[in-house]
Amino acid sequence: MDWGSLQAVLGGVNKHSTSIGKIWLTVLFIFRIMILVVAAERVWGDEQQDFVCNTLQPGCRNVCYDHFFPISHIRLWALQLIFVSTPALLVAMHVAYTRHEKKRRFRNGEKIDIEELKNEKMHIRGPLWWTYTSSIFFRIVFEAVFMYVFYYMYDGYQMPRLVKCSAWPCPNTVDCFVSRPTEKTTFTIFMLAVSGICMMLNLAELCYLVIKICMKESRKTT
Amino acid sequence: MSWGFLRDLLSGVNKYSTGIGRIWVAVVFMFRLLVYIVAAENIWKYEHDEFECNIKQPGCENVCFDHFFPISHIRLWALQLIMVSTPSLLVVFHVAYRENREKHHNQQLYRSPGKIDGGLLCTYLISLILKIAFEIVFLVLFYKLYNGFKVPRLMKCDIRPCPNTVDCFISKPTEKMIFLCFLVVTSCLCIVLNLSELTYLIFKYSIKCYLKRYIRKHQGSRSNCYISEISGRNRPAAAGRFHNSSLTLPLNIQGECEKFSVDLQEG
Numbered sequence: 001m002d003w004g005s006l007q008a009v010l011g012g013v014n015k016h017s018t019s020i021g022k023i024w025l026t027v028l029f030i031f032r033i034m035i036l037v038v039a040a041e042r043v044w045g046d047e048q049q050d051f052v053c054n055t056l057q058p059g060c061r062n063v064c065y066d067h068f069f070p071i072s073h074i075r076l077w078a079l080q081l082i083f084v085s086t087p088a089l090l091v092a093m094h095v096a097y098t099r100h101e102k103k104r105r106f107r108n109g110e111k112i113d114i115e116e117l118k119n120e121k122m123h124i125r126g127p128l129w130w131t132y133t134s135s136i137f138f139r140i141v142f143e144a145v146f147m148y149v150f151y152y153m154y155d156g157y158q159m160p161r162l163v164k165c166s167a168w169p170c171p172n173t174v175d176c177f178v179s180r181p182t183e184k185t186t187f188t189i190f191m192l193a194v195s196g197i198c199m200m201l202n203l204a205e206l207c208y209l210v211i212k213i214c215m216k217e218s219r220k221t222t
Numbered sequence: 223m224s225w226g227f228l229r230d231l232l233s234g235v236n237k238y239s240t241g242i243g244r245i246w247v248a249v250v251f252m253f254r255l256l257v258y259i260v261a262a263e264n265i266w267k268y269e270h271d272e273f274e275c276n277i278k279q280p281g282c283e284n285v286c287f288d289h290f291f292p293i294s295h296i297r298l299w300a301l302q303l304i305m306v307s308t309p310s311l312l313v314v315f316h317v318a319y320r321e322n323r324e325k326h327h328n329q330q331l332y333r334s335p336g337k338i339d340g341g342l343l344c345t346y347l348i349s350l351i352l353k354i355a356f357e358i359v360f361l362v363l364f365y366k367l368y369n370g371f372k373v374p375r376l377m378k379c380d381i382r383p384c385p386n387t388v389d390c391f392i393s394k395p396t397e398k399m400i401f402l403c404f405l406v407v408t409s410c411l412c413i414v415l416n417l418s419e420l421t422y423l424i425f426k427y428s429i430k431c432y433l434k435r436y437i438r439k440h441q442g443s444r445s446n447c448y449i450s451e452i453s454g455r456n457r458p459a460a461a462g463r464f465h466n467s468s469l470t471l472p473l474n475i476q477g478e479c480e481k482f483s484v485d486l487q488e489g
Contacts, residue, residue: 049268
């Protein structure tokens, strides 16, 4: 049980997405989840053990680490990925509900091909359009919120080499050294760039859906 | 054997749940199980190694850690997830029992083994009540064991063999507190979902029961209507008497009887 389960859930949604949605899903899995699991987790793996302060005072290191890293980058990314993937579940639930209704009508005597129903690709129109666009909107909001939280919490996206700490029980202002700051900065900027790309893809998909529905409406009226 | 088993269990339960039940499964899966495995477990991984006391006395750190954390947050969280998901097994077992019975008797005994009615409804309601109870019990346990949901940076410890009151520092207290708040919020959300589902099911089946009884009564008096109308054609006074005595019927049934008699006359 891990990110693979999320992949199984989102893979089902892939069938009913637009082409841009499919690209977004690919970028999410390859450039965010996979990078997080195979690379980023190792870079941050030893973050507290290798966080060294220039003092022997017991407790000073713990307190300073907690002060500068209230929540680790790696955990924040994991939460961001979970929150950003969740709106796709709305679409999956809507599709499941529509299929359930069609099956009920089939049981009540209407002629529907059950095999075709299972493999049917739902077209994004009507109520599904609203669910789909809301899910994209929420994705954009969550991405933006998490990018802002990162910026606010760590004063930018760069990992400093040295932080000066004077929280009790440190006897005075001590120098504390972060482990692998350059590697961490590289990955932070990489994840930020990919978040930006995902946001652009979501915005493009939103615009595409809105323009498509406007054109359809104008064709109906003319 | 790992969390994959719980994931498969939850997916199996999804089939026999109501709409709200499916939302509950999604919340447990995405916001509790997945967050636990990919994020929370790693925070508490080295909690003992990183727990530091301002003393060199051997054994003091061990004793103080054991005193402040009789059972680690993360283990309590795991137990809560397991206990809260388990009542759903009752529903799965009951459906399996129904299917077995149908196979054994080689005929259809139920409209659909997975449909929530009759005995399965009781099992479903019991599973909901148990889920709510477990959630509340664990939240209360968290609160009582750790004096609230805060994780302090510093704890003072004076248990033997510590020679005096020593300062002990917990690792990553802020991060732990953030995830504990997340746990509390999602637990409360799950309690609300379970309560709504319970209310919805009780309300739905009470209305169904009431309507069934009402329709049975109505069908009973409708056949009385028919008999009195047939006799009423030959004896108009009797029909009139029927209408006069129909004060005991609800007004719309009286109206139905009159409509019925009009239909008969036109037919």
